[in-house]
Amino acid sequence: xxxxxxxxxxxxxxxxxxxxxxxxxxxxxxxxxxxxxxxxxxxxxxxxxxxxxxxxxxxxxxxxxxxxxxxxxxxxxxxxxxxxxxxxxxxxxxxxxxxxxxxxxxxxxxxxxxxxxxxxxxx
Amino acid sequence: xxxxxxxxxxxxxxxxxxxxxxxxxxxxxxxxxxxxxxxxxxxxxxxxxxxxxxxxxxxxxxxxxxxxxxxxxxxxxxxxxxxxxxxxxxxxxxxxxxxxxxxxxxxxxxxxxxxxxxxxxxx
DNA sequence: TGCTTATATATGTTATTCGTTATATAACGG
DNA sequence: CCGTTATATAACGAATAACATATATAAGCA
Numbered sequence: 001x002x003x004x005x006x007x008x009x010x011x012x013x014x015x016x017x018x019x020x021x022x023x024x025x026x027x028x029x030x031x032x033x034x035x036x037x038x039x040x041x042x043x044x045x046x047x048x049x050x051x052x053x054x055x056x057x058x059x060x061x062x063x064x065x066x067x068x069x070x071x072x073x074x075x076x077x078x079x080x081x082x083x084x085x086x087x088x089x090x091x092x093x094x095x096x097x098x099x100x101x102x103x104x105x106x107x108x109x110x111x112x113x114x115x116x117x118x119x120x121x122x123x
Numbered sequence: 124x125x126x127x128x129x130x131x132x133x134x135x136x137x138x139x140x141x142x143x144x145x146x147x148x149x150x151x152x153x154x155x156x157x158x159x160x161x162x163x164x165x166x167x168x169x170x171x172x173x174x175x176x177x178x179x180x181x182x183x184x185x186x187x188x189x190x191x192x193x194x195x196x197x198x199x200x201x202x203x204x205x206x207x208x209x210x211x212x213x214x215x216x217x218x219x220x221x222x223x224x225x226x227x228x229x230x231x232x233x234x235x236x237x238x239x240x241x242x243x244x245x246x
Numbered sequence: 247t248g249c250t251t252a253t254a255t256a257t258g259t260t261a262t263t264c265g266t267t268a269t270a271t272a273a274c275g276g
Numbered sequence: 277c278c279g280t281t282a283t284a285t286a287a288c289g290a291a292t293a294a295c296a297t298a299t300a301t302a303a304g305c306a
Contacts, residue, residue, distance in 0.1 A: 004127055004130045004131045004136070005131040005132075007127045008127045008128040008130075008131040009128075009293090009294085011294095013127070013204075017207065020207055020208050020211070025252085025253095026252075026253055026254085027251090027252060027253075030252095030253085039295080040295075040296060040297080041252090041253075041254095042254075042255080042256095042295085042296075042297085042298095043294075043295060043296075045253065045254055046254090046255090046293095046294075046295085047294090048253095048254095049254080049255095050293095063302095063303060063304075064251065064252045064253075064302070064303040065252065065253080065303090066252080066253065066254090070208070070211065072208060072211035072212040073212065075205060075208050075211075075212070076212045078201065078205065079202075079205055079209070079212075081136075082198060082201065082202055082205075084140065084143055085143050085193070085195060085198050086202070088143070088193065088195035089195040089196065089198070089199045089202075132263090132264085134264095148282085148283095149282075149283055149284085150281090150282060150283080153282095153283085162265080163265075163266065163267085164282090164283075164284095165265090165266075165267085165268095165283090165284075165285080165286095166264075166265060168283065168284055168285080169263095169264075169265090169284090169285090170264090171283095171284095172284080172285095173263095186272095186273060186274075186282090187272065187273040187274065187281065187282045187283075188273090188282065188283080189282080189284090
């Protein structure tokens with residue numbers, strides 16, 4: 001789960017967003033990072049290396065260029081990690097669950113036959 | 124989107140996972156980090172501060188204890204960010220999209236009336 | 247071949263991160 | 277009140293991160 005660290009940097013997230021729209025050359029990505037963040041070409045190259053090492057992106061050679069593509073599986077890993085928390089916000093019961101977990105004794109409305117991950121809630 | 128940085132550390136992810144199961148005291152979390160990572164109490168306290176600053180967790184005072192709870196909205200932010208990429212893996216067409224984006228001329232099977240984010244695919 | 251373009255790596259600097267030990271703060275129990 | 281418990285902060289060092297400038301590598305082209 002090195003992926004989180006790779007995405008911890010705003011520049012890298014921006015590069016990943018761009019690659020979400022399709023394949024890009026290193027030069028196109030460097031231009032983007034220069035325009036939006038004022039970064040030098042080597043700086044972007046370093047960011048791309050970090051993304052490559054984390055397998056968030058992949059590159060292939062095309063003559064003198066390097067073409068980068070997103071590796072969606074890496075993002076899916078994060079999505080999978082989030083699964084264990086999704087019940088805490090995705091259902092209508094999320095707010096209730098939060099209330100109860102924080103010690104409220106009288107939730108707004110009674111709810112039977114439900115489960116959440118938070119303590120103090122019916123399991 | 125400071126959240127990614129907060130979750131970049133494995134110890135902090137573990138603490139968040141634990142808090143996903145319900146409210147915990149700082150001491151319980153410190154014990155967990157000590158047992159699983161060999162960390163000192165101050166080290167865990169620092170991790171908790173980082174999670175607090177990033178609003179991934181919240182704490183409240185209970186006598187001499189601090190009770191920590193997860194702030195699920197922060198995780199939802201990540202989930203929302205992932206939305207723009209989800210089509211790249213969630214559908215059966217994801218693999219096909221990848222193929223085409225990478226320059227394959229003859230996908231395994233024809234698919235009409237679909238859209239993906241990747242270049243070279245029907246929009 | 248030799249200049250130019252495209253991209254990566256090297257180097258040095260500064261800022262940040264993460265850990266430890268030591269210490270402060272505040273509540274608790276006798 | 278005092279010792280103990282619970283937790284945070286201070287101080288410091290080692291490792292890492294991120295940037296710029298300079299340079300290497302290799303392809304493209306006249």
